[in-house]
Amino acid sequence: MAYPPIPQKNQESETSWMVRLTGVPGAVKEEDITQAIAKLDRPRRVEMGEMSYVADMEIDSTLIQSMLYEFGPLEKWEVSDTTKGMRVKAHATFLEESQAHHAASTLDGKPLPFCDTSKLFVEVVTSVRFKVSTRVYDVIQQRINAHKSSWERQYIHFFAFPSRGFYRVLKLEGRDRESVAKAKQDLDLILAGEVMRLDGKAILYPGSKISRESYKRLKMVEEELGVVIIRDMRTSQFRVFGAEARQALATTALNCLIKETISAHHFIPLSDEHEFRWAVDGGFKALESRLGRDKASLDRESRCIIVQGSERDFADAKTIVASKQKKFSGKLPGGEKDCSICLCEADEPIHTSCNHTYCGLCFIDMCQAQASAPLQFCIACLGNSGQCGHIFELAEIRSFLLSETFEDILEASFRSFVQRHPDQLRYCPTPDCSQVYRVVPKTKKHPATFTCDKCLASICAACHTSHPGATCAQRMGDSSGDLQALNKVKRELGIQDCPRCETSMEKTEGCNHMTCKGCSCHICWVCLATFNEGSVCYAHMRRLHGGIGI
Structure with a gap:
C-alpha cells in the first residue's frame, strides 16, 4: 500500500518528497522497487525498513484453522503450494454447509491474528x-x-x-x-459418453468375452478414430467417448466387428436349470479340457456356453453337454414339476433350496413384486400354496437372475424402504434426482444442510426446503403469508398431511381408513393415528371411534 507523498526539506532548504510503502513482501529488494517505477519518476534513494512480520506457514495455518473450527468441524483443510504476491490460498471444507456460510460472513475482512496490517478474505465456493x-x-x-x-x-x-x-x-x-x-x-x-446405436437400436454383444483377435481389432478402431469404446457389462451396451464427428464411424466399425465375431462363435444356451448347474459345478471345466482352453467360455450372465472354433468343435461341445445332462434326468427335487405360482408345468424351471419349482419368468415377477411391497424387504417362497415362507438369501436370488434384474430388485427394495421410513431418509426434492439424505429432528437448533452431489441443491434436512441464512422457525413464520394462505385453503378443502411423511391427502369417499401414497402407512382419518397394518387401523377405529366411518 502506498501512502500520499510527504514533503521534506534538507539543509539547503530544498524540498523533496517521500512516499511510504507498507505491506511489502520480505523477499522484495531495493532494485525491485526501483525497477517497478517508470524511469522518469524513479526515486533518488530507497530505504528498506525493518520487517514487521516474519511468516511461519505452519503456525499461521494452525491459527486460521482454529478460527474456522469455532464455527464447526472441518472435513478437509488444504493450503496451496503456490502463492501470489503476499497472498496464500487455502481451502476449508466444513461438514455442514450452513457452518461454511456462517464462517464466511463472520470472518471475511477481519485482520489476521498474526499480522494486523493484513486481512483474511473468506468466501463460500x-x-x-x-x-x-x-x-x-x-x-x-x-x-x-x-x-x-x-x-x-x-x-x-x-x-x-x-x-x-x-x-x-x-x-x-x-x-x-x-x-x-x-x-x-x-x-x-x-x-x-454416448450409447452406440444403429438405426435407433443399441448395439449389443451377447457374450461376456471377445477373442484376442477381436480385441486387437477394436483397439485399432479406437486408435484410428481417436475414440475410446467401453462396454457396460450390466446392460451389455457399448459407450463411445471422443469427438462427436467420429462417433458414427466408430459405431459402424463396431457393428461390423461384432457381426464378424458372432458369426465365428457358436452359442449353446443352458436354458434348463440342470444344464446350468452342471456347467457351474465342473461340467464346463471338463468341456474346456476336451476342446481346449481358448475354444470355449462360460457366460454366466446370459447362461450359455460360447464355442469359438470349427463346426466340429461345436458339435463335440453339444455332445458333451447332452451326455452330461443324462446324469440329471429323472425326478426333479422334491418331486415337484409345476410352478408354485402359475401351477402349470414350469417353463425354464428354477429349483429353490427349499425344494420348490418356479417358471423363470414367474420367479422374476415374484421377486419384483415382493421387493416393491410396502413391507420390510424380504423375498419369501410361495410354494406349498403359499405356506412355505422360506426367505431366500440374496446369494440364492442372485444365482437365479441376470445381474441387471438383480440390481433392479435391490433398487426397488431401497425405494420402498425410503418411502416407508420418511422420518429417517428422504429423496432430494429436485425432479428426477435420485439422491437420498438422512433426516434430522426439527427440534435441533441448527439442523444440517444437505447439498445434493448430483444436482447441487441445498436442502434443510429438517423441514426439507431451501432457506439459506434463515432458521426453520423463521421460514415457517415467513411474513409473506404464502404458507398461512396455503394452510387455510387446505383446511377449507378438507386436505390433511400424513403425520409421517407430510404427503397431502384428500378423502373423497369411503371409510376413515386411509393409505398414504408417500410412505404406505395406514392412517385413521379422524385422529390421524398411523399404523403399519390396515387391520390394526380398523381395530383402532372401532375401539375409539365406534366404527370405521361408513
Whole structure:
C-alpha cells in the first residue's frame, strides 16, 4: 500500500518528497522497487525498513484453522503450494454447509491474528470433483475445452489434475451454485459418453468375452478414430467417448466387428436349470479340457456356453453337454414339476433350496413384486400354496437372475424402504434426482444442510426446503403469508398431511381408513393415528371411534 507523498526539506532548504510503502513482501529488494517505477519518476534513494512480520506457514495455518473450527468441524483443510504476491490460498471444507456460510460472513475482512496490517478474505465456493479414466480424458479433452470459455464467463474454474496412474481427477469450482450445477450437467454428459446405436437400436454383444483377435481389432478402431469404446457389462451396451464427428464411424466399425465375431462363435444356451448347474459345478471345466482352453467360455450372465472354433468343435461341445445332462434326468427335487405360482408345468424351471419349482419368468415377477411391497424387504417362497415362507438369501436370488434384474430388485427394495421410513431418509426434492439424505429432528437448533452431489441443491434436512441464512422457525413464520394462505385453503378443502411423511391427502369417499401414497402407512382419518397394518387401523377405529366411518 502506498501512502500520499510527504514533503521534506534538507539543509539547503530544498524540498523533496517521500512516499511510504507498507505491506511489502520480505523477499522484495531495493532494485525491485526501483525497477517497478517508470524511469522518469524513479526515486533518488530507497530505504528498506525493518520487517514487521516474519511468516511461519505452519503456525499461521494452525491459527486460521482454529478460527474456522469455532464455527464447526472441518472435513478437509488444504493450503496451496503456490502463492501470489503476499497472498496464500487455502481451502476449508466444513461438514455442514450452513457452518461454511456462517464462517464466511463472520470472518471475511477481519485482520489476521498474526499480522494486523493484513486481512483474511473468506468466501463460500461450490466445487465438484470427478474421477475419469486417463485414456477417456485424453479423447474428450477437446469437448471439455469447448465449454471452458463459457464457464469462465460465469466465473467457473475448471481444473484437471495430473494423472494418477489409470485415472485423473477433474474439478469445477465457482461462487454461484446454480451456474456450477449447470456446468456439472454439461460435464456429466461428456463423461457419460454416448450409447452406440444403429438405426435407433443399441448395439449389443451377447457374450461376456471377445477373442484376442477381436480385441486387437477394436483397439485399432479406437486408435484410428481417436475414440475410446467401453462396454457396460450390466446392460451389455457399448459407450463411445471422443469427438462427436467420429462417433458414427466408430459405431459402424463396431457393428461390423461384432457381426464378424458372432458369426465365428457358436452359442449353446443352458436354458434348463440342470444344464446350468452342471456347467457351474465342473461340467464346463471338463468341456474346456476336451476342446481346449481358448475354444470355449462360460457366460454366466446370459447362461450359455460360447464355442469359438470349427463346426466340429461345436458339435463335440453339444455332445458333451447332452451326455452330461443324462446324469440329471429323472425326478426333479422334491418331486415337484409345476410352478408354485402359475401351477402349470414350469417353463425354464428354477429349483429353490427349499425344494420348490418356479417358471423363470414367474420367479422374476415374484421377486419384483415382493421387493416393491410396502413391507420390510424380504423375498419369501410361495410354494406349498403359499405356506412355505422360506426367505431366500440374496446369494440364492442372485444365482437365479441376470445381474441387471438383480440390481433392479435391490433398487426397488431401497425405494420402498425410503418411502416407508420418511422420518429417517428422504429423496432430494429436485425432479428426477435420485439422491437420498438422512433426516434430522426439527427440534435441533441448527439442523444440517444437505447439498445434493448430483444436482447441487441445498436442502434443510429438517423441514426439507431451501432457506439459506434463515432458521426453520423463521421460514415457517415467513411474513409473506404464502404458507398461512396455503394452510387455510387446505383446511377449507378438507386436505390433511400424513403425520409421517407430510404427503397431502384428500378423502373423497369411503371409510376413515386411509393409505398414504408417500410412505404406505395406514392412517385413521379422524385422529390421524398411523399404523403399519390396515387391520390394526380398523381395530383402532372401532375401539375409539365406534366404527370405521361408513
